Amino acid sequence: MTTATRQRRLFLILIAVAAAMFGFGYVLPPLYAKVCQLTGFNRLQSSDAVSGTQQDSNRTVLMQFDSNLRDGLPWNFRAMQATAPVHPGELVQVSYEVSNTSDHAISGQAIASYAPAGAAAYVRKLECFCFSIQTIAAHEVRQMPVIFLIDSSLPSDVSTVTLSYTFFEVPGRQTTAKESGT
Amino acid sequence: MNEIQEIAVRPAVEPVEKPHGIMRWLTSTNHKDIGTLYLIFSFAMFLVGGSMALCIRAELFRPGLQFLRPELFNQLTTMHGLVMVFGAVMPAFVGFANWQLPMMIGASDMAFPRLNNFGFWLLPPAAILLISSFFVPGGATAAGWTLYAPLSVQMGPGMDMAIFAIHLLGISSIVGAINIATTILHRRAAGMTLMKTPMFVWTWLVTAFLLVAVMPVFASAVTMLLTDRHFGTHFFNAAGGGDPVLFQHIFWFFGHPEVYILILPAFGIISEVVPTFSRKPLFGYRSMVLATCAIGVLAFLVWGHHMFTVGFGVGPELFFMYATMLVAVPTGVKLFNWIGTMWQGSLTFEAPMLFAVGFILVFLVGGVTGVVLAVAAVDVQLQDTYYVVAHFHYTMVAGSLFSLFAATYYWLPKWTGRMYDETLARWHFGLSIVFFNMTFFVMFFLGLAGMPRRIPDYPLQFADFNMIASIGAAGFGFSQLLFLYVVVKCVRRGAPASSRVWEGAVGLEWALPSPAPWNSFEIPPVIK
C-alpha cells in the first residue's frame, strides 16, 4: 500500500469517527433517559407494574407532597395534604387540587420529581394525573388523585420521601375536560 | 527516546520560487506558512481575550459597579473564555504542530497540505462571527463559556452567532487533528519508529485523537441548544420531558477532554525544552509515553467532577471523585520525569528553560489544587467560586501559556535564523511569573472565603484580594506587550543563529540550517 493510500484510509476512518461521535452526542439524550429509568432517578410518568406489595407495618416512611407551577400558568395547584405517613407495601391515595383561575381552558403536563432522587425507583404509581395531559376548563376546580405504593425494598436509610409535581403549560391544546380523562 | 544514532540529511532540493504577497498567505499549503498564520492569529486573539480580562478586572478592582453593566460583564466573562480557549490557546498549539511536526519526523510537509490551509482559514471568519456578536441586539452571549441551559436558551441572537462560530472552530480543529494524526502515523521518515519520535509528537498524537473524539460531541451539544432555542425541541427543558442537567453531561463529556487537549501539547513542549537545557536525554521516555496515553484515556471518565453539586447520588459522586484523583498519578509521573531529567544534568537558564521551570513550579500548584477540588465534599464548598478560577488559570495560563512562550523562544531562532534578545526575554519571564502569581494566587483565598464566580460586584470582605488581583492582572497583561516587542525585534534584526542554536539540542529539526528552508526534508533523512 502506498503512503497516499494509507493516508487516505486513515483520513476516512477518522472522519467516520468524528461523524460517529457527533451521532453519539445525539444518542446521549435517550441513553440518559434510559439510565435514569434504570437507576430510578428522574423517573417520569409511567404506570408501574406493582410488586413488593408485602406491607411492612413495622416501618413508616413519611411522604411529603409538593407542588410547583411554571411561571405564567394562571392556575392554583396544591396538594390536599402536605404529608402522609405510609407503610411500604401499603396502597395509598392522595389528592392534588388544580383550579384554573382564567376564562379559558388550558392544558398542562405535570412532571414528577422525587427527593431523594433515587427513591423514584421505589414509588410505584398506579394512577396519576401526571400520566397524561390535563385540560382544565375555565374556572374549573378539579381534584386529581395519585394512587401509589412504596416498594418494600426501599433502602432502610430512607425515611422521608418528597414527591413534587411541576405543571407546565402545553400550548395549543384545546381539548375538553372529558377528553383528557382524569 | 531511543537514541537516533545517525541522521544523514541529504542535500536540499532546489526550492521552488517562494510566492509573495497576499496570495501567498491565502493559498499557501506550506506547513511553515500555515504555522505562522496560526500563531499570528492566536496572538491577536490572545490580545483580544486579554483586553476583555482587563475590563473584567477593572470592574472588579473595587466593590460597586463602576464601569460595566452586569449584563455586559457577563458577556465579557463568557467571551473571554471562548476567545482564549478556542481562539488563542488551541490555534497556538496547532501552529506549533504545523511548524514542528514535519521537521521533527523528517517529513516534507503535513499529510494533507490543502486541508491544512482550509483548516486555518475557517478561523478568521469564526473569530469575526464571535466578536461581532457583541454588536447585535442583546449583545454577545452571557451564559458563561460553559453555555449551560436553560440560561443559554434565554440568550439573544448573540448566542446563535456563537453557536455558528463554535461549529466553524470545531471543524477547523477536527480537520487539523486528522491532518496531524495522519502525518504522525504515516509520514515519518524511514527508521523513525514511534518510540523514537520526540515527546511533542507523542503528545500531539494523543491530543489529535482526543480532538476527533470530543469536538463533534460539543458540536452536537450546541446544535441541540440551537434547536431547543428555535425549532421546538426539548432536550434541556423539563416541560418537554428533557433535563437541563443533560446539557451539562454532554458539555462536560467534551469539556473535560478539552482541558487535556489544552495541556498535553504543553507537556510535549516542556519535554523538548528541559532535556535540551539539561544537556541530558529525557528521563523515562517510555513512562512519559504511557502517562500521556493514560491521561488520554482517563480524560473520558471524569466529566462528572464539574457537576458535584447538581444532586448526584452517592454512587456517581464517588466514582467521579476516585477517577479524578487517579489522574494525579500519570500527571505526577510527568513532573517527576522532568525533574529527573534536570537531575545531574548541566543546566543553563535561557528564556525557554526559565519558562519551562516556571511551568513546573506553577503547574504543580495548579495540579495539587485539582486534587483538592477532586474531593467531592470539599468541592461542594469550592465549586463555582474563585478557587476554581484560580485552579484553571494556574493550569492553563501558567501551564499552557507559559509552555507556548517557552516554545516560541526555543524555536524562533530555528524558524527565523535569528536570536531573540535574551535579556528582554528574561524580563518577560520575570514580570510574567510575578504578576501571574499576584493575580491568581489570591484567588484561591477568595474562593475559600466563599466568593462566587461570574459576579460583577462583591461583598466587602473580598475587596482587598480583588484589588491585588486586578493590579496583578494589569501588570501581567501589559508585560505581554514586551513579548510582542521581543518577537518582532527578533524577526527584524536579531543576531544570526546557528543551525543547532542550543548546545544541548537534539532532534531532526536541529539538523536543518537556521532559518529552516521553506521546503525542508523534500528528500527524507536517513535515520538509524
Place this chain on the structure above:
Amino acid sequence: MTRKALHILAVTAPLFRCGLTRAQSVPNFQPPKTQIAHQIYDLHFFVQAICAGICVAMFAVLFYAIVRFRKSPRRTALQFTGYRPVEIAWVIVPVLILLIIAVPATHAVFAMKDTSNPDITVKITGYQWQWRYDYLQENIGFYSALSTPRAQIENREAKDENYLLEVDHPLVVPVGKKIRILVTANDVIHSWFVPAFGIKQDGIPGFIRDAWFRVDEPGVYRGQCAELCGKEHGFMPIVVNAVSEREYSAWLAEQRAAKQSAAQAGDAAGAKAYSIEDLMSGGEKVYTHTCIGCHQANGQGLPPAFPALANGKTATGPVAGTIHIVMNGSTKNPAMAAWKNQLSDLELASVITYVRNSFGNSVGDLVEPKDIATVRHQNP
C-alpha cells in the same frame, strides 16, 4: 537562585502587606457552623496539608537541582535515562497517598447525602433574581430579595457592612434541628450556597434536589447564588437566621398571622378605592425595589435590552398593554419577567400607575387592585 528567591518574595510579600483584618484565617474556609461544614473543614485541612507538603518537597528538590546542577566546567551531565526503582516508587507512593485521602473523603460524601429523618423541610426555589422559601408543613412561603439599596451599588452612598449580603426576608430556622432543603428553580439553574453550613445545592427548573444541614449555634449566616443565572446573578444573596426553638415557634406564629391579615387586606384592597397619591407613593417603593435595576432610576432603561419607560410605547399606550407585560413578562425579551406571582394586586396596581405617570409620562390614569384581580381571571 537569587532570582528565584526574589520572585518568591515578590509574590508572597503583598499577601502579608495587605490588611488581612477582614479575612479570617487566610487559606481556609469561613468558620464552620454545621457538622458537615466541620467535616469539610477538617478534610480540606488534611488534603491541603498533604498537597502543601508535596509542593514544598518538589520545590525543594527543584531548587536544589537548579543550584547544584548548574552548568559548570567542573562537571558534565550524566546521561542516564531512567532508574526503575524510583520510577516505580513514584507511582506507588502517590496512589497510597490518594487512598489515604479517599477514606475520609468517602465518609464525607455519605454524610452529605444522608437526608433521612429531617425535622423540618423547606423548599427553596431560585428565581431570576431572588429566592423563595416555602415551609411545606407549615404552609408558609415568602420571597427573599436583596435589600442593599441601588444607590450603594452605584457608588452614590457609602456601602454598609453587609453590602450585597442582606435581604428583606431571611430564611429562619431553629438551631440544632435537621433541616432538609428541597432546591429547585423557576427559570434557569441557580445554586443555594451558604459557606458556613458547607452546603451548595443547584436548583434545576422542573426538578427538586434535596440536601440538609443542622446549625450548631444561633447566628446570621450569609451566602450567595453560586450558578450563573443572568445579569443579577451577583445580586441574589441568601441570609439564614438560626434562632432558638422558642424564637422559631414565635416567628412561625407571626408568619401565620401575617399571612392571615395579608389575605384579609388583599380582599379589602380589592374592594377599596385608591387615590392616585397612595398608588404613586406605593408604586415608587415597588419600582425602587423591583424595576430599577433594568429600567433605571430615571426610567431611561438601557435600550435595546431594557427599554425606556419614559415615553415608552407600552408604558404610555393602552393600559391593558402595560398591565399585560408587567404581569406576564415579555415573550420577545425574556429579561422582562412575569411579576404576577411575585407581586400582590396592590403592588402591581401601584407600580403600573407609577410608571404611567412618572419619568415625564403623564398618562393621567390610575390602576386599582381590583383591575388587576379582573385581569388575573381573564388571563389566558
